[in-house]
Amino acid sequence: MTTEETLILVKPDGVARGLTGAILARIEAKGYSLVDIRLVEPDRALLEQHYAEHEGKPFYEPLLEFMMSGPSVAIRLAGNRVIEGFRSLAGTTDPTTAAPGTIRGDFGRDWGLKVQQNLVHGSDSPESAARELGIWFS
Template structure:
């Protein structure tokens, strides 16, 4: 039986700047998932260091931080049955060149550009990651 879960999705600065927030929300709602919280913010370096804790210290991390603080992001908590796996499939592979048409990254991402990958969205990769990430971007959530 499918279980009710929740996950986190971030529309990154490139997705916001190129006007794809509505497209992303429409895809989520068309799959009958519920957006239970949503906020627009500019990420702080501190929030990003906690979010990307496994990447801090890598040679490319400063580029990720610069990119993710370059403009507003939209953070969403999404709930539904088997939502983590479903949203990951909707998102597509991290590298937009590998993301098939019909996925968010396959349809909207521009690729690597001159710096860190610009792939429109982040989605949690597990229930445990989702709960950890939700606490970063929605500190008042239980």
């Protein structure tokens, strides 16, 4: 059994809608361990680091604006295959196609906006997790 760590973000829409507790309850019910948790009001510099791979894409600026629209909850999460497991728990990126029983499937909405306000972020690989944890928990 290999324990991994990953970055989870409850994005501004999840925080504003009061879903942080419900999201954390689902994470804890899976048996994952909260290593660190903090409420963060990210500035542009932090978000430019986090989303560097998307610079130049049409959704980049709206995404940064959305992520600066309110606080996010940053979570350092540990567990067996936690990266893959959380992404499965989160559901597909688009809440309208996310399966029932997933965070996005149960709580997500398509607001018809330029940027998908999809409640949560989870690192997609061990390399991304290490990089993102360094940005949000430095």
